[in-house]
Amino acid sequence: QVQLVESGGGLVQAGGSLRLSCTASGRTLSSRAMGWFRQAPGKEREFVATISTSGISIFYADSVKGRFFISRDNSKNTVYLQMNSLKPEDTADYYCAAGSSTRSLRVRSEVDYWGQGTQVTVSS
Numbered sequence: 001q002v003q004l005v006e007s008g009g010g011l012v013q014a015g016g017s018l019r020l021s022c023t024a025s026g027r028t029l030s031s032r033a034m035g036w037f038r039q040a041p042g043k044e045r046e047f048v049a050t051i052s053t054s055g056i057s058i059f060y061a062d063s064v065k066g067r068f069f070i071s072r073d074n075s076k077n078t079v080y081l082q083m084n085s086l087k088p089e090d091t092a093d094y095y096c097a098a099g100s101s102t103r104s105l106r107v108r109s110e111v112d113y114w115g116q117g118t119q120v121t122v123s124s
Contacts, residue, residue, distance in 0.1 A: 002026045002113045004096045009118030012086055016122070020081040022096030022115055029098060030074040032112070035105035036081045038092035038120075045095065045108060049081060053102040064090075086122045093117040 008020040020036070035050040049060045049070040058070055069082040079096060096115035099105035 002029070002098055004098060004113055004115035006094065006096050006115045006118040009094060009120045011121045011123065014086060014088055014122055014124050016086050017082070017084045018086065018120060020083065020094055020096075020118060020120075022079045022081075024077045024098065028074070029072070029077050029079070031102065032098045033101045033103055033105045034070075034072060034079040035097045035099065035111070036070060036079075037095045037097055037108070037111075038090075039095070039117075040089075040092040043092075047106050048094070050104045050106050051079065052104060057103055059104055059106060083120070086120075088122045088124045091120060091122050093119050 003025045006022045033052050036048040037045050038048050039045040051058050051070045051072050067085045072079045095117045097111040098113040099110045100112050
């Protein structure tokens with residue numbers, strides 16, 4: 001079993017930055033592709049970013065490309081999401097996810113484990 005715990009959410013003004021962290025306990029994340037998803041009020045949970053086990057393969061949703069950056073530190077069993085130039089439409093609960101694939105994690109059906117979520121609110 002893997003437990004994922006996110007942190008780093010909060011309230012920020014438009015144009016600001018936040019860094020989310022996701023730390024795993026129970027088992028190592030080094031053999032799993034990791035991803036970040038988000039869910040805004042009244043909307044479905046959507047893919048944001050994913051990173052392979054090696055950190056070489058990275059993909060982003062078009063809506064965050066060039067502003068968000070995913071990274072991982074396997075020695076710390078932690079995945080990060082650096083969010084820059086935040087917009088009000090980025091407001092959502094952000095979820096860390098671990099999949100069984102080693103390459104990417106872009107769809108909810110491929111998620112083995114979810115974190116509890118951390119709230120990000122961007123004011124205009």
